[in-house]
Amino acid sequence: MxxxxxxxxxxxxxxxxxALRVLQKLTSEGAALSLYDGIGALPHFNPDVEMSALPDVVADFRRQVAEAAALVIACPEYAHGIPGTFKNALDWLVGMPDFPGKPVMLINxxxxxxxxQAALREVLATMSARLVPEACVTVDLREPDSHARLQAGLHAFIQVCGDGA
Ligand SMILES: Cc1cc2nc3c(=O)[nH]c(=O)nc-3n(C[C@H](O)[C@H](O)[C@H](O)COP(=O)(O)O)c2cc1C
Structure with missing residues (x-):
């Protein structure tokens, strides 16, 4: 997967x-986690551009999202909100036909x-993502149990995705 x-x-x-790199090392059960590293290179979302010629970087981003069975999102809080660069990335996915139903594991x-986190849940629900509650984990990476809790969340995520995604 x-x-x-x-x-x-x-x-x-x-x-x-x-946290995502930790999870990469913990994936098993036939799953592999790759990290998308182009968020900072995406242009500002513009519906006019989306309706004309989709920029190559955006098309590649959508292709990687489409090819993934599920998404693992780890996002900080800036001024009580979603960082602008990340909201911009999500805005490019709103019009993506095969995004609805995409399973999402959310890490805080x-x-x-x-x-x-609350804003992300609202945005992802509006985009018809399938947030998997048992896979959403809040961890402090400085705590000794953080890796185990990430692993437990990932395990639950893979179980749910394997059953129904
Ligand atoms: C501009 C800015 C605004 C921030 N606002 C908040 C905030 O509202 N609430 C909060 O808990 N942390 C806030 N932080 C702290 C970051 O969420 C924290 O440093 C986090 O570790 C950043 O994520 P990263 O380590 O993945 O870069 C803010 C940090 C920055 C730079």
Whole structure:
């Protein structure tokens, strides 16, 4: 099963990207997680551009999302919201015909942050993604049990996706 990881942070030392890298090493059960690294290179979303000639980077982004059986999203909170670069990436997926029903595992690496997670849930639900509640985990990567909790979430995700996705 092909999983695609999307980090909402462009920071080199990002905890969110780190969580996805940890999960990459924990994948088993016939699953493989690759990380999409082009979020920062996507142009600003513009419906006029979407309706005319889709930029190559956007077409490639959509192709990678389409080819993935499921998405793993780890995204920080900026000013109580979704970082602009990540919302921009999601906006490019709104008009993608095969996005509805895509299973999503949501990771929150900041236990104190709740606004961005709530906003992400609202946006993804509006896009008709299939958020898998048992796979959504909040972890502090500095805590010793963080890898085990990520692994448990991933295990639940693969089980659910394998059963119904
Ligand atoms: C511009 C900016 C705004 C932030 N706003 C919030 C916030 O509203 N709530 C919060 O919990 N953390 C906030 N943070 C802290 C980040 O969420 C935190 O540093 C997180 O680790 C960033 O994710 P990353 O490590 O994946 O880059 C903010 C950080 C920045 C740079």
């Amino acid at each position: 092909k999983l695609l990881g999307l980090s909402g942070s462009l920071r080199a030392g990002s905890f969110n990207t780190m 690496t900041a236990p104190r942050a709740s606004h961005a």
